[in-house]
Amino acid sequence: MRYDVITIGGAVKDITFYTSQGRVFSTPQNLTAQKMLAFEYGAKINTKEIFLGLGGGAANAAVGLSRLGLKTAIATKIGKDENGKEIINKLKTEKVSTNFIQTDQKISTGFSFILATSKIEKEHVAFLYRGATEKFDLTSKKLSQLNTNWLYITSMYGKNWLRNIKLIFNLAKKKNSKIFWNPGNLQLQGGKRLLAPFLKKTNILMLNKDEAIELVLSGIKLGRKNPNHLNRPLYLLNILHEWGPKTIIITDGKKGAWVYDGKKVYQQKSLKPKVTDTTGVGDAFGSSFLAGLVLEKGNIKKALKWGIINAASVTTKVGAQNGLLNHKKLKAKI
Numbered sequence: 001m002r003y004d005v006i007t008i009g010g011a012v013k014d015i016t017f018y019t020s021q022g023r024v025f026s027t028p029q030n031l032t033a034q035k036m037l038a039f040e041y042g043a044k045i046n047t048k049e050i051f052l053g054l055g056g057g058a059a060n061a062a063v064g065l066s067r068l069g070l071k072t073a074i075a076t077k078i079g080k081d082e083n084g085k086e087i088i089n090k091l092k093t094e095k096v097s098t099n100f101i102q103t104d105q106k107i108s109t110g111f112s113f114i115l116a117t118s119k120i121e122k123e124h125v126a127f128l129y130r131g132a133t134e135k136f137d138l139t140s141k142k143l144s145q146l147n148t149n150w151l152y153i154t155s156m157y158g159k160n161w162l163r164n165i166k167l168i169f170n171l172a173k174k175k176n177s178k179i180f181w182n183p184g185n186l187q188l189q190g191g192k193r194l195l196a197p198f199l200k201k202t203n204i205l206m207l208n209k210d211e212a213i214e215l216v217l218s219g220i221k222l223g224r225k226n227p228n229h230l231n232r233p234l235y236l237l238n239i240l241h242e243w244g245p246k247t248i249i250i251t252d253g254k255k256g257a258w259v260y261d262g263k264k265v266y267q268q269k270s271l272k273p274k275v276t277d278t279t280g281v282g283d284a285f286g287s288s289f290l291a292g293l294v295l296e297k298g299n300i301k302k303a304l305k306w307g308i309i310n311a312a313s314v315t316t317k318v319g320a321q322n323g324l325l326n327h328k329k330l331k332a333k334i
Contacts, residue, residue, distance in 0.1 A: 009154030057154030064287030155184025159286025191218030
């Protein structure tokens with residue numbers, strides 16, 4: 001069977017803790033972390049509400065893609081425990097193939113503790129326990145079974161991440177699959193030096209602005225030039241495109257998103273829904289953009305709208321997946 005998309009990366013249990021005791025403030029002097037969420041030192045932080053749900057980049061993207069009508073599978077690793085069973089059952093309910101999920105007898109399913117503000121900002125930070133995901137190992141034999149038009153790569157973890165990335169890109173060439181890549185922290189820390197060979201083979205690279213700045217800083221010399229020019233998405237798009245990806249996406253929260261395909265820059269402003277939770281917004285945007293690109297015959301302008309609409313929808317519901325629209329509801333909002 002050939003899938004439209006196979007997502008690769010994490011699937012975890014999310015625990016979201018809501019509090020009004022946090023303060024969001026800007027730190028523009030820190031180019032790669034321009035906003036912080038802080039709490040009083042030594043304070044006891046109270047909540048009147050928590051939320052238990054499912055998350056992880058690969059799982060969120062897979063659910064988003066499947067709801068929009070694409071034949072989707074996920075490749076990840078979970079523990080042989082109740083949380084793992086819950087993830088599999090949820091994915092099956094969402095019509096996502098679980099044929100490529102690995103299980104670990106010794107290590108538990110990963111989970112994330114998400115600390116979310118319940119004030120005006122509606123922002124969050126996530127504390128991550130990767131669990132079995134860190135043992136995810138794509139041997140050549142297992143990888144040969146992944147037959148798909150698109151490989152959607154999210155954060156990769158553990159000591160085997162670089163080997164896994166190499167295997168994935170080799171598979172893409174062998175199977176004539178395209179690559180949508182939303183790299184995680186470990187990949188970005190590797191910088192241009194490690195990522196350059198893969199960037200040249202990437203069809204779509206998606207980063208938020210902070211991540212784009214971090215990656216660009218790993219491969220340029222600033223000299224005496226004021227680094228504030230790094231805050232300009234157009235500059236980042238051009239630098240990253242020179243490194244090889246055919247199409248670059250940069251998201252910037254409330255300011256919207258930019259796409260550059262080497263010929264034209266596209267921009268789409270964010271919508272302004274009543275925000276409940278920002279968890280999973282990036283995954284919603286990326287999966288919806290790709291679904292739009294596939295179903296709208298490569299039309300980037302329309303794909304951008306798909307991404308913006310579904311990202312906004314996710315923020316109106318608690319959790320990373322509850323607000324994801326199906327194809328009919330998304331089309332009705334365009």
